[in-house]
Amino acid sequence: MATTLDLPAVVMGRRPVHRSARKLADQASRAAIENAGLQGDDIDLLLNVGIYHERNMGEPAMAALIQEDVGINPEDPHVGGHGSFSFDIANGGCGVLTALQVADGFLQSGAIGHALIVASDAHPGHGAAPGFPFSPSGAAVVCSWEDGPIGLAGFRWESAPEDGYPFRSRIGFEHRRNVLRIEKDADFETRAAPWAAKTASSLLADHDMRPADVDLVVASPLTVAFLEGLSAHVGIGMERFLVVEGAEHVHTAALLVALAAATEQGRLHDARRVLLVSAGAGMVVGAGVLIRG
Amino acid sequence: MPRSWLMMEQSPNPGKAPYVARFESIGRRLPTTRLATEELMATTRHRTRVDLERLTGIHEHRVAAEDEDSLSLAAGAAADCLRRSRHSAGDLQMLVSCSITKYRGGLDTWLEPPMSLAVAQQIGATKAMTFDISNACAGMLTGVFVVANHIRRGEIDCGMVVSGEYISQLGRNAAKHVRNIMSSELASLTLGDAGAAAIVERAPEGVTGISVAGFTTVSEHSRLCLAYPARHDPGARMFTKSRAIQRVAIADTPILMQEALDAAGLSITDIDWVIPHQTSARAIRKGMKDICEALGGEPRNEAVVTVDHYGNTASTSHCVALVEELEAGRVKAGDRVALLALASGLEIGIILFTVDDELVSRYGNDA
Numbered sequence: 196m197a198t199t200l201d202l203p204a205v206v207m208g209r210r211p212v213h214r215s216a217r218k219l220a221d222q223a224s225r226a227a228i229e230n231a232g233l234q235g236d237d238i239d240l241l242l243n244v245g246i247y248h249e250r251n252m253g254e255p256a257m258a259a260l261i262q263e264d265v266g267i268n269p270e271d272p273h274v275g276g277h278g279s280f281s282f283d284i285a286n287g288g289c290g291v292l293t294a295l296q297v298a299d300g301f302l303q304s305g306a307i308g309h310a311l312i313v314a315s316d317a318h319p320g321h322g323a324a325p326g327f328p329f330s331p332s333g334a335a336v337v338c339s340w341e342d343g344p345i346g347l348a349g350f351r352w353e354s355a356p357e358d359g360y361p362f363r364s365r366i367g368f369e370h371r372r373n374v375l376r377i378e379k380d381a382d383f384e385t386r387a388a389p390w391a392a393k394t395a396s397s398l399l400a401d402h403d404m405r406p407a408d409v410d411l412v413v414a415s416p417l418t419v420a421f422l423e424g425l426s427a428h429v430g431i432g433m434e435r436f437l438v439v440e441g442a443e444h445v446h447t448a449a450l451l452v453a454l455a456a457a458t459e460q461g462r463l464h465d466a467r468r469v470l471l472v473s474a475g476a477g478m479v480v481g482a483g484v485l486i487r488g
Numbered sequence: 489m490p491r492s493w494l495m496m497e498q499s500p501n502p503g504k505a506p507y508v509a510r511f512e513s514i515g516r517r518l519p520t521t522r523l524a525t526e527e528l529m530a531t532t533r534h535r536t537r538v539d540l541e542r543l544t545g546i547h548e549h550r551v552a553a554e555d556e557d558s559l560s561l562a563a564g565a566a567a568d569c570l571r572r573s574r575h576s577a578g579d580l581q582m583l584v585s586c587s588i589t590k591y592r593g594g595l596d597t598w599l600e601p602p603m604s605l606a607v608a609q610q611i612g613a614t615k616a617m618t619f620d621i622s623n624a625c626a627g628m629l630t631g632v633f634v635v636a637n638h639i640r641r642g643e644i645d646c647g648m649v650v651s652g653e654y655i656s657q658l659g660r661n662a663a664k665h666v667r668n669i670m671s672s673e674l675a676s677l678t679l680g681d682a683g684a685a686a687i688v689e690r691a692p693e694g695v696t697g698i699s700v701a702g703f704t705t706v707s708e709h710s711r712l713c714l715a716y717p718a719r720h721d722p723g724a725r726m727f728t729k730s731r732a733i734q735r736v737a738i739a740d741t742p743i744l745m746q747e748a749l750d751a752a753g754l755s756i757t758d759i760d761w762v763i764p765h766q767t768s769a770r771a772i773r774k775g776m777k778d779i780c781e782a783l784g785g786e787p788r789n790e791a792v793v794t795v796d797h798y799g800n801t802a803s804t805s806h807c808v809a810l811v812e813e814l815e816a817g818r819v820k821a822g823d824r825v826a827l828l829a830l831a832s833g834l835e836i837g838i839i840l841f842t843v844d845d846e847l848v849s850r851y852g853n854d855a
Contacts, residue, residue, distance in 0.1 A: 239495055241705075246599055253597075253724060254588050254624045254715035255832035263707035270708055271736070272493040272743045278704035280495040281833070282623035282630050287600045293619045300637045304505040306497045321719070352617035354605055364600035365592075366717050373717040375599075477601035479618060 197346025198299040200485075201231035201337045203455040205448070208317060208331025216248035216317035217257065219333030221264045223448075224313050227335035228265070231309070235267040238337070239307035241281040242298060244290025245315040245447050247329065251366055251375060256283040261313060287362070287475030288416055290314060291450040292483055295338065295471075296350045302340040310338045314448040323366075324375035330444040334451035345469065348486040351398035355390050355478040362476035384416065387474035388424025395429050395472050395482040402484060406430040410466035413457055415449035415473045417442045425472060437462065449473075494702030494744055494838070497637060498751045507690050509636035510697030511841065512646070513850055515569030516811045517561050517683035518798065524548045528659060528677060534667045540677055543669075545769025549680035549799030551656040557591040559603065561683030562652025563610040565804075569685035570611065572850040575646055580687070582635055582647030583608045583616040586627030586803050588715070590620075591654045595722040607650055616647070624713070625765050626703070626831035627651060627803035628684060629839055633701045635688045642690075650685040653802040657723035658715070665725075675713070675728040678768060680799020684807035696842035700752045703829070703837035704744065709736050713832035728832075730767075737830050738775050742782035745828070748838040749783075756780065759787040759840075760823040761813065765830045766795035766805035787826070789818075803831075814843075814851040821845040 204226030208214030220243065228235055243258035258281035263269045268279040286293040291314055298310035315333030318324055361380035366373050380386075391414070399405065409431055414422060417439050426433045437453045445452050450473055457463040469485040499508045525541040525548060541547060552561065562585060570577055585604035592598050592606065604618035623630040631649035638644045662676035691697035712733050715726035749755055764772050776791040794809040801808050806827045813819040821843055829837035848854070 250716045251597075251599075252714060252716050253590075253622075254713065254726065255710055255835070256623045259705050259707045259710040259833035259835070262705055263710045267707070269706070269710075271706055272704065272740050276493065277491045278493040278495070278706070280703045281705040281707065282621060282626075282835075284619055285599070285602050285622055286604075286619040287602060289619075297634055297637075300634070300641060300643065301495070301497075303641055304497055304501065304637055306495055306637070323717075354608070354614075354618060356609075356614075360601055362600060364598070366597040366599070368595060368722040371720055373719065373722070377600075475600070477605045477618075479601065479605060481617075 196340060196342055198302045198338050199341055199343030199346050202458050203227060203334055203336040203451040204230055205452050205455045206333045214317045214331040216245055216315045217260055219317060219331060220245060220261050220313045220315035223315065223333040223335035224261055224265045224311055227311060227337050231337035233309060233337060235265050238267045238309050238311045239279055240298060240301055240310040241267060241279060242294040242310065242312050243283045244294050246285055247316040247319055249320060251319045256281060258283050286479060288447060289473040289475040289479050289481045290447045292471060292473045292481045295347060295483060298338045299347050302338060308340060312336050312338065314451060316446045319375060323373065328377055328444060329446040332445045332448045334448035336451055345485050345487045348484050349398060349401055350481060350483045351394050352481045353390060353394045361386055384418050384421035385424050387478050387480065388421055389428045390478055391425050391472050391474045391480040392428030394480045395470055398482040398484055404468065409435060409468050409470045411457060411462055411469045412436045413453045413469060413471050415453060417445060417449045417453060421474065492747050494704050494747050496700065496702035496751060498700045499640060505640035507640050507642055508695060508697040509639040509688050510691035510695055511847055512687040512689040513569050513573035514686045514807050514811050515565050515572060516808050517564030517568055519550045519552045519556055519681050521551050521553055522548045523551045531663045532666055533664045536666055536668055538669050544678055545796050546678055546799055547796055549656060550682060552654045552681040558587050558589045558652040558654045559592045559606050561654060561681060562587060562607050562650050565683030565685040566607055566611045566648060566650050569687055573687050575687055577612040578615060579646050580613040580616040580648050581644040582638060583613050583618050584621055584631040584635060584649050585651060586621045586631040586649060587651040587653050588624060588802050589653050589655050595657065623835055624831035624833055625802050626829035626835035626837050628807060629827055629829040629837050632686060632688055632839060633703060636698055636701060639688060639690050646687065646689040648685055648687050651803045652683040653804050654681050655679045655802050656681045658726050661718050661721050661723055661725050672727040675730050676726045678800045680801050682798060682801035682804045682808050684804035686807055695844050698839060698841040700748050700840040702748050706740055706834045709834040712834060734771055736834055738778045740836060741779050744836055745838060746783060748840055752840050755785060756783045756787055757785040758824060759826050761789055761792055761819060761825045762787050762828060763792045763806050763809050763825060764828040766800050766809060769793050769796045817853040819843055821848045
């Protein structure tokens with residue numbers, strides 16, 4: 196038994212047209228639940244890891260709104276039913292991987308049977324984010340505890356020492372209004388790649404694996420600079436990396452976008468050992484491994 | 489899988505989650521500046537005719553000084569927690585920041601990198617996996633739920649849950665807009681600033697620790713309290729339907745509390761202390777009276793109230809109150825405590841734990 200992932204659902208909005216991050220999340224969530232052959236009420240835990248949404252809302256958790264929209268046990272507690280729990284996790288570009296670890300924990304302990312992880316980002320609207328750099332995008336995946344073909348086997352995390360933060364996102368008061376500014380140094384990906392490779396190598400060592408044992412690498416961000424840097428530093432050829440054309444500006448949903456592409460291309464089906472790697476602001480880097488039982 | 493309404497974990501759970509988690513240390517950071525409710529209400533732009541002190545039982549709030557923010561309050565609480573603990577920052581394998589507010593350097597909200605990383609860097613928790621949880625005022629208890637899960641499975645031995653809430657500025661913004669008792673921003677005037685941190689660790693054998701933790705989101709009420717950055721003012725604004733939240737909380741909490749108590753094999757009369765989310769003294773007393781009536785019994789002591797002198801410190805409120813009771817020596821070893829989260833979402837969560845003598849001794853008190 197292990198935590199298995201169903202086919203992720205991906206919903207892309209059109210740039211630069213503003214689309215509601217919540218609606219992207221809603222659509223992706225419904226599609227992911229359908230992909231898993233489940234009903235909304237089957238979901239026990241909903242984790243939202245998207246960061247940029249309508250009006251930069253700070254409360255409640257966006258996950259609660261998604262839960263209500265999708266109709267996942269939204270009603271008051273009553274006899275004969277069961278509830279669901281929703282909250283947000285924020286860990287930049289590492290959100291999906293973080294949520295996978297959290298969901299895996301509750302699946303392992305038997306607290307839940309199914310978790311839904313959803314990521315979406317879009318311009319927060321009202322002119323509050325000039326130069327917003329990310330593609331409007333949403334993705335979701337259902338995780339279950341079962342005898343599946345390929346399951347999560349472990350995670351590793353590292354954070355780089357404070358180095359001036361090459362990726363910064365903040366809302367500040369400018370010219371009598373609150374404005375979201377997202378700044379990324381040009382060398383963010385090339386600085387993140389060696390840290391991500393170090394973390395991935397530690398994870399492989401945990402599982403007595405060598406780089407040559409990895410059949411497929413699914414990594415985010417989906418920029419060429421990061422993927423090529425990671426490939427070089429971890430010692431796994433680019434032919435074993437998942438590259439998704441046109442997805443380099445997808446933010447928190449990137450790992451799920453890549454996983455969906457891997458599934459659709461049949462590459463996940465053929466893989467015995469899949470390395471998941473993410474790098475986010477901070478820098479925080481994480482790695483996970485899927486192993487076929 | 490047992491089907492409770494709460495998503496619930498209970499100890500012991502042999503096989504799947506064989507270890508027990510416990511609170512090892514809890515710390516807090518309270519700003520020294522006090523703001524009387526009367527002073528705050530004197531700043532309202534409109535003549536509101538609202539006697540907020542009588543309405544809520546809140547006499548004063550703690551408010552951050554100019555050089556304080558969400559990060560400094562969180563880091564200060566983390567340092568206080570470590571000062572009481574036998575752990576050093578280097579022992580922490582996970583650090584989760586759970587605040588609603590993420591202000592650094594004044595009223596700049598940092599979305600990335602996460603607050604957790606900044607706290608870890610400030611206290612030297614170099615080995616900790618870091619991430620933020622956002623779950624309104626249920627944030628810290630959600631963080632405890634997640635960290636405890638990792639401990640119970642043996643994934644980690646020790647983690648910290650931390651939050652810094654520089655949230656009184658919502659009151660400053662609300663003071664410009666509140667016109668009368670029906671204002672949806674009235675609840676913003678109850679807020680106070682604080683930081684809190686808790687170290688959760690694997691309990692030694694024989695220690696009861698956290699016996700049950702259960703949470704649910706009654707999301708058909710998800711839009712009863714919403715907060716956003718203000719359009720034309722620094723900081724944020726919050727819009728709350730307080731009466732509707734109170735009504736739902738009173739209706740829904742008994743069935744959920746009963747589930748948690750049943751899982752622990754306890755009744756409400758076995759609980760020594762209930763520490764609810766600190767919204768208003770009047771709401772807590774009225775709510776607990778109704779909940780106890782529905783449960784057919786009362787805890788051994790009156791519900792803990794600290795909101796009267798700190799204000800509603802959002803996600804930190806349970807830990808701020810728990811430290812207060814531990815420092816005062818009122819909570820003793822062997823006491824059973826129910827932490828009751830109630831938050832925008834609508835989030836309802838319950839953590840039942842037994843205080844042990846080590847925790848009591850960290851506050852200069854004997855078991």
